[in-house]
Structure formats: structure tokens, C-alpha cells
């Protein structure tokens with residue numbers, strides 16, 4: 001009997017999840033979207049990039065981070081020896097909020113289980129939040145991205161690297177681009193195993209949740 005490789009299972013399960021999300025009408029964003037933008041990339045990726053939600057071009061094409069932001073993301077990936085096909089790219093909400101407004105709490109709540117399942121299936125070493133919104137949301141903080149970035153945070157069994165949204169660098173401030181390049185060096189260090197999670201303290205180990213294993217315990221976002 002031919003054994004099925006784990007990444008084949010992951011690919012199949014991600015595909016099944018994507019097909020389910022494709023028809024999702026759980027929240028009001030279904031009424032105004034053109035396409036669901038589930039996510040795209042390598043199901044076996046070491047790193048998942050997480051943005052806020054699809055913009056106009058993403059909504060039209062059904063793919064995350066296309067257009068100029070996507071091109072800059074690909075350039076930054078290239079500088080650390082990666083392509084878009086090496087990583088996975090997703091958003092907090094899978095449908096475009098009208099006029100690119102921030103997703104509302106009930107929309108985030110309705111959609112968060114999809115991102116949680118993507119994380120459980122892909123099991124990346126690093127999660128990279130792109131921009132203020134997803135960084136603050138996933139790290140449960142009011143601190144802005146300018147202060148948050150520049151380090152990696154322990155986050156549910158992996159490291160989370162907050163960085164700017166590529167659109168911020170495209171506004172022309174060279175400092176933002178330089179900071180993003182530094183953050184991508186951090187991502188590379190995690191992928192290469194040069195930067196790792198601290199082992200849990202013995203006394204705290206019993207209380208730490210399994211590595212993104214228990215869906216009931218993994219509450220990704222503030223309630």
C-alpha cells in the first residue's frame with residue numbers, strides 16, 4: 001500500500017477547507033464580496049503571512065496580496081531566498097470589507113476559525129502579521145506596529161513577527177522599507193533555526209496549551 005505523505009494530507013485538507021470557505025455566508029461581508037480570498041501558498045510552509053483582509057484587487061482575483069503590495073512582498077521574500085510559493089499567505093477575514101474599512105468584531109469572530117484551522121494544518125514555525133491591524137489583534141495589544149515590530153513574540157507554539165503592511169512601505173518612507181527588511185532577516189533566522197522559542201519553564205509547562213492543538217484553547221483573538 002502506498003503511504004500518503006503528511007504534506008499530501010495537509011494539501012487535501014486545506015483544499016477541502018478552502019472549498020468550504022468558498023461558499024461561506026456566515027457574516028455580512030458575503031453580501032458585498034466578489035470572491036472569497038481563502039489564502040494561497042505552500043501547505044508545508046515554515047512561515048505564514050497574515051494580513052487584515054482582502055483589498056479591491058484581491059477581491060477581484062480571489063488571491064491574497066496581489067498588485068503592488070504583493071510585488072513588494074515578493075521582493076522582500078526574494079531578499080531572504082524565498083518565493084511566494086515557499087510561504088503561505090492569508091488574511092484575518094477572508095472577504096473584503098466594503099471600502100476597505102476595518103473588519104468589525106462580529107466579522108472577525110465569524111471568520112477566525114478558518115485562520116485557526118489554516119494554522120493547525122500548516123503548522124508554520126513563524127507567523128508574520130502584516131500591518132497594524134492584524135499585529136495588534138493577534139498579539140492582543142493596543143501598542144502600534146511601529147513599537148511592536150523589531151522582535152519576535154512567543155505565540156501559541158511558534159514565533160510571531162509583526163511587521164509593516166507592504167502598502168506602508170510603498171508610501172515612500174525609506175525607513176519603513178529598511179525596517180521591513182530587518183524583520184525579514186528575523187523571519188529567515190527563525191526558518192533556519194537560529195532563533196527559536198524559549199523552552200517552557202518546568203513549572204509553567206503543565207499549564208501551557210498544546211502546540212496549536214486544542215481548538216477550544218486556541219482563542220486567537222480578543223473576545
Ligand code: SF4
Nearest residue numbers: 024027030095110111
Ligand atoms: S468574512 Fe469569513 S465568515 Fe464572513 S462570509 Fe467571508 S469567509 Fe464567511
